Amino acid sequence: MDRLYSIEEVNKRYETAGSRPLLIHASDMEFYICKYPYHWQDSKLLNEYLAYNFAKIWGLPIPEMKLIDLKREHLPAQMLGMQLNYISIEVPLISSLKIQGITELIDEIAQGYTSNVISKFDKHLLLKIALFDIWLSNEDRNTGNMNLLINLDSNILKPILIDNEKIFNSGSLFRPLLEITYEDSLFYTYLFRKVFGSRNRRNIKLIHEIEASLQPLCSLCFSQLSQIVEQIPYEWGYDRNQVQESLNENLFSEEWMGRVRQTYLQFAGLMYQRP
Structure with missing residues:
Protein backbone atom coordinates (compact mmCIF):
# COMPACT_ATOMS: atom_id res chain seq x y z
CA MET A 1 0.00 0.00 0.00
CA ASP A 2 1.39 3.40 -0.99
CA ARG A 3 2.49 5.76 1.76
CA LEU A 4 1.93 9.51 1.41
CA TYR A 5 2.24 12.59 3.62
CA SER A 6 0.15 15.68 4.28
CA ILE A 7 0.98 18.88 2.37
CA GLU A 8 -1.16 21.49 4.13
CA GLU A 9 -3.05 22.18 7.32
CA VAL A 10 -6.16 20.11 7.96
CA ASN A 11 -9.29 22.26 7.84
CA LYS A 12 -12.06 19.67 8.12
CA ARG A 13 -12.98 17.04 10.67
CA TYR A 14 -16.13 15.02 10.00
CA GLU A 15 -18.28 15.26 13.11
CA THR A 16 -19.80 11.83 12.72
CA ALA A 17 -21.18 9.65 15.47
CA GLY A 18 -18.29 7.26 14.83
CA SER A 19 -14.59 7.77 14.17
CA ARG A 20 -14.64 11.51 13.33
CA PRO A 21 -12.15 11.23 10.44
CA LEU A 22 -10.01 14.04 9.06
CA LEU A 23 -9.91 15.32 5.49
CA ILE A 24 -6.25 15.46 4.47
CA HIS A 25 -4.64 16.92 1.37
CA ALA A 26 -1.90 14.46 0.51
CA SER A 27 1.36 14.49 -1.42
CA ASP A 28 -0.24 12.96 -4.53
CA MET A 29 -2.45 16.10 -4.65
CA GLU A 30 -5.60 14.13 -3.78
CA PHE A 31 -7.85 14.47 -0.74
CA TYR A 32 -8.31 11.54 1.63
CA ILE A 33 -10.66 10.77 4.50
CA CYS A 34 -8.31 9.61 7.25
CA LYS A 35 -8.94 7.60 10.38
CA TYR A 36 -6.63 7.76 13.38
CA PRO A 37 -6.25 5.54 16.44
CA TYR A 38 -7.89 6.44 19.72
CA HIS A 39 -5.35 4.35 21.62
CA TRP A 40 -2.44 1.97 21.14
CA GLN A 41 -3.35 -0.84 18.72
CA ASP A 42 -6.79 0.61 18.08
CA SER A 43 -8.36 -2.14 15.96
CA LYS A 44 -9.94 0.26 13.45
CA LEU A 45 -6.68 0.75 11.55
CA LEU A 46 -5.98 -2.94 11.07
CA ASN A 47 -9.64 -3.75 10.42
CA GLU A 48 -9.90 -1.13 7.68
CA TYR A 49 -6.63 -2.31 6.17
CA LEU A 50 -7.67 -5.96 6.04
CA ALA A 51 -11.20 -5.23 4.81
CA TYR A 52 -9.80 -3.08 2.00
CA ASN A 53 -7.40 -5.75 0.80
CA PHE A 54 -10.01 -8.50 0.97
CA ALA A 55 -12.60 -6.32 -0.80
CA LYS A 56 -10.17 -5.68 -3.65
CA ILE A 57 -9.61 -9.41 -4.06
CA TRP A 58 -13.37 -10.03 -4.03
CA GLY A 59 -13.79 -7.41 -6.76
CA LEU A 60 -15.94 -5.13 -4.60
CA PRO A 61 -15.97 -1.37 -5.29
CA ILE A 62 -14.09 0.44 -2.53
CA PRO A 63 -12.25 3.79 -2.51
CA GLU A 64 -8.51 3.54 -3.04
CA MET A 65 -6.73 3.38 0.27
CA LYS A 66 -3.35 4.80 1.24
CA LEU A 67 -1.26 5.23 4.36
CA ILE A 68 -0.72 8.89 5.18
CA ASP A 69 1.75 10.48 7.56
CA LEU A 70 0.04 13.56 8.98
CA LYS A 71 2.68 16.12 9.89
CA ARG A 72 2.31 17.57 13.37
CA GLU A 73 2.34 21.13 12.01
CA HIS A 74 -0.63 20.27 9.78
CA LEU A 75 -2.92 19.36 12.69
CA PRO A 76 -4.39 22.57 14.16
CA ALA A 77 -4.55 22.74 17.95
CA GLN A 78 -8.26 23.62 17.82
CA MET A 79 -9.00 20.18 16.34
CA LEU A 80 -7.49 18.32 19.26
CA GLY A 81 -9.74 16.60 21.75
CA MET A 82 -12.50 14.02 21.41
CA GLN A 83 -9.85 11.25 21.33
CA LEU A 84 -7.64 13.06 18.82
CA ASN A 85 -4.20 14.16 20.02
CA TYR A 86 -0.67 14.41 18.69
CA ILE A 87 0.05 10.84 19.79
CA SER A 88 -2.75 9.74 17.42
CA ILE A 89 -0.75 10.88 14.40
CA GLU A 90 2.58 9.31 15.33
CA VAL A 91 1.55 6.31 13.19
CA PRO A 92 0.52 6.24 9.52
CA LEU A 93 -3.19 6.90 9.19
CA ILE A 94 -5.47 4.64 7.17
CA SER A 95 -6.94 6.84 4.47
CA SER A 96 -9.62 6.48 1.78
CA LEU A 97 -9.69 8.56 -1.38
CA LYS A 98 -12.47 11.14 -1.35
CA ILE A 99 -14.66 10.48 -4.39
CA GLN A 100 -16.58 13.29 -6.03
CA GLY A 101 -20.13 13.09 -7.40
CA ILE A 102 -21.46 10.38 -5.12
Whole structure:
Protein backbone atom coordinates (compact mmCIF):
# COMPACT_ATOMS: atom_id res chain seq x y z
CA MET A 1 0.00 0.00 0.00
CA ASP A 2 1.39 3.40 -0.99
CA ARG A 3 2.49 5.76 1.76
CA LEU A 4 1.93 9.51 1.41
CA TYR A 5 2.24 12.59 3.62
CA SER A 6 0.15 15.68 4.28
CA ILE A 7 0.98 18.88 2.37
CA GLU A 8 -1.16 21.49 4.13
CA GLU A 9 -3.05 22.18 7.32
CA VAL A 10 -6.16 20.11 7.96
CA ASN A 11 -9.29 22.26 7.84
CA LYS A 12 -12.06 19.67 8.12
CA ARG A 13 -12.98 17.04 10.67
CA TYR A 14 -16.13 15.02 10.00
CA GLU A 15 -18.28 15.26 13.11
CA THR A 16 -19.80 11.83 12.72
CA ALA A 17 -21.18 9.65 15.47
CA GLY A 18 -18.29 7.26 14.83
CA SER A 19 -14.59 7.77 14.17
CA ARG A 20 -14.64 11.51 13.33
CA PRO A 21 -12.15 11.23 10.44
CA LEU A 22 -10.01 14.04 9.06
CA LEU A 23 -9.91 15.32 5.49
CA ILE A 24 -6.25 15.46 4.47
CA HIS A 25 -4.64 16.92 1.37
CA ALA A 26 -1.90 14.46 0.51
CA SER A 27 1.36 14.49 -1.42
CA ASP A 28 -0.24 12.96 -4.53
CA MET A 29 -2.45 16.10 -4.65
CA GLU A 30 -5.60 14.13 -3.78
CA PHE A 31 -7.85 14.47 -0.74
CA TYR A 32 -8.31 11.54 1.63
CA ILE A 33 -10.66 10.77 4.50
CA CYS A 34 -8.31 9.61 7.25
CA LYS A 35 -8.94 7.60 10.38
CA TYR A 36 -6.63 7.76 13.38
CA PRO A 37 -6.25 5.54 16.44
CA TYR A 38 -7.89 6.44 19.72
CA HIS A 39 -5.35 4.35 21.62
CA TRP A 40 -2.44 1.97 21.14
CA GLN A 41 -3.35 -0.84 18.72
CA ASP A 42 -6.79 0.61 18.08
CA SER A 43 -8.36 -2.14 15.96
CA LYS A 44 -9.94 0.26 13.45
CA LEU A 45 -6.68 0.75 11.55
CA LEU A 46 -5.98 -2.94 11.07
CA ASN A 47 -9.64 -3.75 10.42
CA GLU A 48 -9.90 -1.13 7.68
CA TYR A 49 -6.63 -2.31 6.17
CA LEU A 50 -7.67 -5.96 6.04
CA ALA A 51 -11.20 -5.23 4.81
CA TYR A 52 -9.80 -3.08 2.00
CA ASN A 53 -7.40 -5.75 0.80
CA PHE A 54 -10.01 -8.50 0.97
CA ALA A 55 -12.60 -6.32 -0.80
CA LYS A 56 -10.17 -5.68 -3.65
CA ILE A 57 -9.61 -9.41 -4.06
CA TRP A 58 -13.37 -10.03 -4.03
CA GLY A 59 -13.79 -7.41 -6.76
CA LEU A 60 -15.94 -5.13 -4.60
CA PRO A 61 -15.97 -1.37 -5.29
CA ILE A 62 -14.09 0.44 -2.53
CA PRO A 63 -12.25 3.79 -2.51
CA GLU A 64 -8.51 3.54 -3.04
CA MET A 65 -6.73 3.38 0.27
CA LYS A 66 -3.35 4.80 1.24
CA LEU A 67 -1.26 5.23 4.36
CA ILE A 68 -0.72 8.89 5.18
CA ASP A 69 1.75 10.48 7.56
CA LEU A 70 0.04 13.56 8.98
CA LYS A 71 2.68 16.12 9.89
CA ARG A 72 2.31 17.57 13.37
CA GLU A 73 2.34 21.13 12.01
CA HIS A 74 -0.63 20.27 9.78
CA LEU A 75 -2.92 19.36 12.69
CA PRO A 76 -4.39 22.57 14.16
CA ALA A 77 -4.55 22.74 17.95
CA GLN A 78 -8.26 23.62 17.82
CA MET A 79 -9.00 20.18 16.34
CA LEU A 80 -7.49 18.32 19.26
CA GLY A 81 -9.74 16.60 21.75
CA MET A 82 -12.50 14.02 21.41
CA GLN A 83 -9.85 11.25 21.33
CA LEU A 84 -7.64 13.06 18.82
CA ASN A 85 -4.20 14.16 20.02
CA TYR A 86 -0.67 14.41 18.69
CA ILE A 87 0.05 10.84 19.79
CA SER A 88 -2.75 9.74 17.42
CA ILE A 89 -0.75 10.88 14.40
CA GLU A 90 2.58 9.31 15.33
CA VAL A 91 1.55 6.31 13.19
CA PRO A 92 0.52 6.24 9.52
CA LEU A 93 -3.19 6.90 9.19
CA ILE A 94 -5.47 4.64 7.17
CA SER A 95 -6.94 6.84 4.47
CA SER A 96 -9.62 6.48 1.78
CA LEU A 97 -9.69 8.56 -1.38
CA LYS A 98 -12.47 11.14 -1.35
CA ILE A 99 -14.66 10.48 -4.39
CA GLN A 100 -16.58 13.29 -6.03
CA GLY A 101 -20.13 13.09 -7.40
CA ILE A 102 -21.46 10.38 -5.12
CA THR A 103 -23.85 10.34 -2.21
CA GLU A 104 -24.40 8.18 0.85
CA LEU A 105 -26.96 5.43 0.41
CA ILE A 106 -29.63 5.80 3.08
CA ASP A 107 -32.04 2.93 3.51
CA GLU A 108 -35.07 5.04 4.47
CA ILE A 109 -34.62 7.05 1.29
CA ALA A 110 -34.12 3.86 -0.71
CA GLN A 111 -37.55 2.77 0.49
CA GLY A 112 -38.98 5.47 -1.78
CA TYR A 113 -36.92 4.71 -4.89
CA THR A 114 -38.93 4.25 -8.06
CA SER A 115 -39.01 0.90 -9.84
CA ASN A 116 -36.78 2.42 -12.53
CA VAL A 117 -34.08 3.22 -9.97
CA ILE A 118 -34.42 -0.14 -8.23
CA SER A 119 -34.00 -1.98 -11.55
CA LYS A 120 -30.59 -0.35 -12.02
CA PHE A 121 -29.01 -1.91 -8.91
CA ASP A 122 -26.44 -4.61 -9.54
CA LYS A 123 -28.01 -7.61 -7.78
CA HIS A 124 -24.88 -9.72 -8.09
CA LEU A 125 -22.81 -7.05 -6.37
CA LEU A 126 -25.33 -6.46 -3.58
CA LEU A 127 -25.34 -10.14 -2.67
CA LYS A 128 -21.54 -10.30 -2.74
CA ILE A 129 -21.38 -7.36 -0.32
CA ALA A 130 -23.90 -9.06 1.98
CA LEU A 131 -21.86 -12.28 1.93
CA PHE A 132 -18.62 -10.34 2.46
CA ASP A 133 -20.07 -8.71 5.58
CA ILE A 134 -21.25 -12.03 6.98
CA TRP A 135 -17.80 -13.56 6.36
CA LEU A 136 -16.05 -10.67 8.13
CA SER A 137 -18.72 -10.34 10.84
CA ASN A 138 -19.32 -6.70 9.96
CA GLU A 139 -22.03 -5.44 12.31
CA ASP A 140 -22.08 -1.91 10.92
CA ARG A 141 -23.66 -2.15 7.48
CA ASN A 142 -27.39 -2.33 8.04
CA THR A 143 -30.67 -0.49 7.63
CA GLY A 144 -29.67 2.25 10.07
CA ASN A 145 -26.15 2.76 8.72
CA MET A 146 -25.51 1.27 5.29
CA ASN A 147 -21.96 2.57 4.85
CA LEU A 148 -22.37 2.52 1.10
CA LEU A 149 -21.90 5.28 -1.46
CA ILE A 150 -23.78 5.51 -4.74
CA ASN A 151 -23.89 7.57 -7.91
CA LEU A 152 -27.58 7.63 -8.74
CA ASP A 153 -26.86 9.09 -12.21
CA SER A 154 -25.17 5.88 -13.35
CA ASN A 155 -26.91 3.46 -15.70
CA ILE A 156 -25.91 0.57 -13.44
CA LEU A 157 -25.91 1.27 -9.70
CA LYS A 158 -22.87 -0.27 -8.03
CA PRO A 159 -22.62 0.66 -4.34
CA ILE A 160 -19.16 1.51 -2.99
CA LEU A 161 -18.06 0.19 0.40
CA ILE A 162 -16.89 2.59 3.11
CA ASP A 163 -16.27 2.43 6.87
CA ASN A 164 -15.33 -1.19 7.48
CA GLU A 165 -13.77 -0.69 10.91
CA LYS A 166 -16.49 -2.71 12.67
CA ILE A 167 -15.57 -6.07 11.15
CA PHE A 168 -14.73 -8.94 13.52
CA ASN A 169 -17.86 -8.22 15.58
CA SER A 170 -16.93 -4.57 16.09
CA GLY A 171 -13.70 -5.63 17.69
CA SER A 172 -10.45 -7.44 17.18
CA LEU A 173 -9.42 -10.35 14.98
CA PHE A 174 -7.73 -11.92 18.01
CA ARG A 175 -10.88 -13.57 19.30
CA PRO A 176 -13.34 -16.13 17.87
CA LEU A 177 -15.90 -14.83 15.41
CA LEU A 178 -19.64 -14.83 15.98
CA GLU A 179 -22.33 -14.62 13.32
CA ILE A 180 -23.88 -11.18 12.87
CA THR A 181 -27.60 -10.88 13.48
CA TYR A 182 -30.17 -10.73 10.70
CA GLU A 183 -31.02 -7.15 11.73
CA ASP A 184 -27.37 -6.18 11.28
CA SER A 185 -27.22 -7.56 7.74
CA LEU A 186 -28.11 -6.00 4.40
CA PHE A 187 -30.81 -8.64 3.93
CA TYR A 188 -32.88 -6.79 6.54
CA THR A 189 -32.87 -3.52 4.59
CA TYR A 190 -35.69 -1.97 2.60
CA LEU A 191 -33.30 -1.82 -0.35
CA PHE A 192 -32.77 -5.56 -0.49
CA ARG A 193 -36.46 -6.35 -0.20
CA LYS A 194 -37.22 -3.94 -3.05
CA VAL A 195 -34.34 -5.02 -5.30
CA PHE A 196 -34.92 -8.75 -4.88
CA GLY A 197 -38.70 -8.54 -4.80
CA SER A 198 -40.48 -11.87 -4.98
CA ARG A 199 -38.93 -15.26 -4.35
CA ASN A 200 -38.64 -16.25 -8.01
CA ARG A 201 -36.39 -18.78 -9.70
CA ARG A 202 -33.96 -16.17 -11.03
CA ASN A 203 -33.37 -14.58 -7.62
CA ILE A 204 -32.97 -17.93 -5.87
CA LYS A 205 -30.48 -19.06 -8.50
CA LEU A 206 -28.43 -15.89 -8.07
CA ILE A 207 -28.46 -16.22 -4.27
CA HIS A 208 -27.02 -19.73 -4.55
CA GLU A 209 -24.47 -18.68 -7.17
CA ILE A 210 -23.09 -16.07 -4.80
CA GLU A 211 -23.05 -18.56 -1.93
CA ALA A 212 -21.00 -20.92 -4.12
CA SER A 213 -18.45 -18.17 -4.76
CA LEU A 214 -17.47 -17.97 -1.07
CA GLN A 215 -14.87 -20.74 -1.13
CA PRO A 216 -13.07 -19.61 -4.32
CA LEU A 217 -12.96 -15.99 -3.17
CA CYS A 218 -11.71 -16.86 0.29
CA SER A 219 -9.12 -19.22 -1.18
CA LEU A 220 -7.87 -16.35 -3.30
CA CYS A 221 -7.65 -14.14 -0.20
CA PHE A 222 -5.81 -16.89 1.63
CA SER A 223 -3.30 -17.26 -1.20
CA GLN A 224 -2.38 -13.58 -0.82
CA LEU A 225 -2.64 -13.42 2.96
CA SER A 226 1.09 -13.58 3.70
CA GLN A 227 1.75 -10.64 1.40
CA ILE A 228 -1.10 -8.62 2.93
CA VAL A 229 0.07 -9.28 6.49
CA GLU A 230 3.68 -8.53 5.61
CA GLN A 231 2.70 -5.00 4.58
CA ILE A 232 0.99 -4.10 7.88
CA PRO A 233 2.85 -1.00 9.11
CA TYR A 234 5.22 -1.89 11.93
CA GLU A 235 4.26 1.39 13.67
CA TRP A 236 0.84 -0.07 14.45
CA GLY A 237 2.54 -2.42 16.89
CA TYR A 238 1.19 -5.77 15.71
CA ASP A 239 3.03 -9.07 15.66
CA ARG A 240 2.52 -10.09 12.03
CA ASN A 241 2.87 -13.78 12.81
CA GLN A 242 0.15 -13.47 15.43
CA VAL A 243 -2.12 -11.65 12.96
CA GLN A 244 -1.72 -14.36 10.35
CA GLU A 245 -2.20 -17.14 12.87
CA SER A 246 -5.43 -15.58 14.17
CA LEU A 247 -6.81 -15.06 10.67
CA ASN A 248 -6.00 -18.65 9.74
CA GLU A 249 -7.68 -19.96 12.86
CA ASN A 250 -10.80 -17.80 12.76
CA LEU A 251 -11.53 -16.30 9.35
CA PHE A 252 -10.28 -19.07 7.07
CA SER A 253 -11.31 -22.16 9.01
CA GLU A 254 -13.64 -24.69 7.38
CA GLU A 255 -15.88 -24.50 10.41
CA TRP A 256 -16.33 -20.75 9.99
CA MET A 257 -16.93 -21.10 6.24
CA GLY A 258 -19.76 -23.51 6.93
CA ARG A 259 -21.35 -21.13 9.44
CA VAL A 260 -21.05 -18.25 6.98
CA ARG A 261 -22.83 -20.21 4.23
CA GLN A 262 -25.57 -21.26 6.61
CA THR A 263 -26.08 -17.71 7.89
CA TYR A 264 -26.13 -16.23 4.39
CA LEU A 265 -28.78 -18.66 3.14
CA GLN A 266 -30.80 -18.27 6.34
CA PHE A 267 -30.85 -14.47 6.03
CA ALA A 268 -31.79 -14.67 2.35
CA GLY A 269 -34.77 -16.81 3.33
CA LEU A 270 -35.79 -14.47 6.14
CA MET A 271 -35.74 -11.55 3.70
CA TYR A 272 -38.63 -13.13 1.80
CA GLN A 273 -40.59 -13.89 4.96
CA ARG A 274 -40.55 -10.31 6.22
CA PRO A 275 -43.68 -8.35 5.19
